[in-house]
Amino acid sequence: MMGDMDLAADHRCTRQVGLNWLLHRAAQKLGAAIQEAAAGHGITARGQLVLTALASEEFRRTQLALGHALGLDKTTLTAELDRLERAGLIQRRPDPNDRRVRVPVITDRGRAVQAEVEKVHQEVERDFTAGLEPGQRHDLRVVLERLIGSDDRPGSGSCL
Template sequence: MGHMEEEPQLHHACAEKWDFNWLLHRATQRVGAAFAEEIAKFGVSVRGQLILQTLANEEAQRTQLKLGAMLGLDKTTLTSELDKLERAGLVTRVPDPNDRRVRTPVITDRGRELQKQAGDALAEVERAFRARFTHEEMTVIRQALIDLANSETPVHGSCL
């Protein structure tokens, strides 16, 4: 008798939602929840990690305004995240000598170390999701997602 592939088990209320948008949404929720759970172990948010990663990888220092524009984070969100990172000793904000209203976030040694450890942990979470697929399948999935993300209509909002 041939092997019949079983349909994935879905909650009854969701059975009618077996469509493209719903699947993308649920997949995003699941991956996002796994990332949030892992990063919480380090005492920062996924956005906080993104900021630390950007500060750790950038050669040139960026003002808060430039950092926010680069990451697509509004001033209020960025300020809130930087406040948390600064309280934790992961970032310091240096006033511009020419304009004291302008501040440049700089990652601390402690922030750099945490960012590296958290980045490694998040890479492991991603590897676990990718391991479900062959290399060829991941190539197709990645290209499909790039195509969807890079539509002709600009998408506004942050990296997260």
């Protein structure tokens, strides 16, 4: 019953607020479901973001470059890498060009967890957008990508 009340409040608010609130609220709802799915596999949604970046990289990135690419500050990224390393999902190796610099590398176990969580995340996204027609889901993604790509200001903040 409480969920019905929350939904009714959301619908009243959506007619009275700006695009920022709508996008934030949608991201908040999807993010909570994504976080729950990742937690079921012993990682955070941010950890999945890091693992996905490391799994898809064709070249190595330093911690600093990885943080910049993901929009994560040094402290946040270091804490996440610490958790992933303790879980055996990544290793941090010295950069061969500068031994003071660390390069995070995904482990085989990390690749397996990342792939499994990615499948679950896709299911969560399908469930989240189940009320949309297939064309609407496609259009939503295209519009969001266009909005993100049309802003040439430097990125700020985390992907999560």
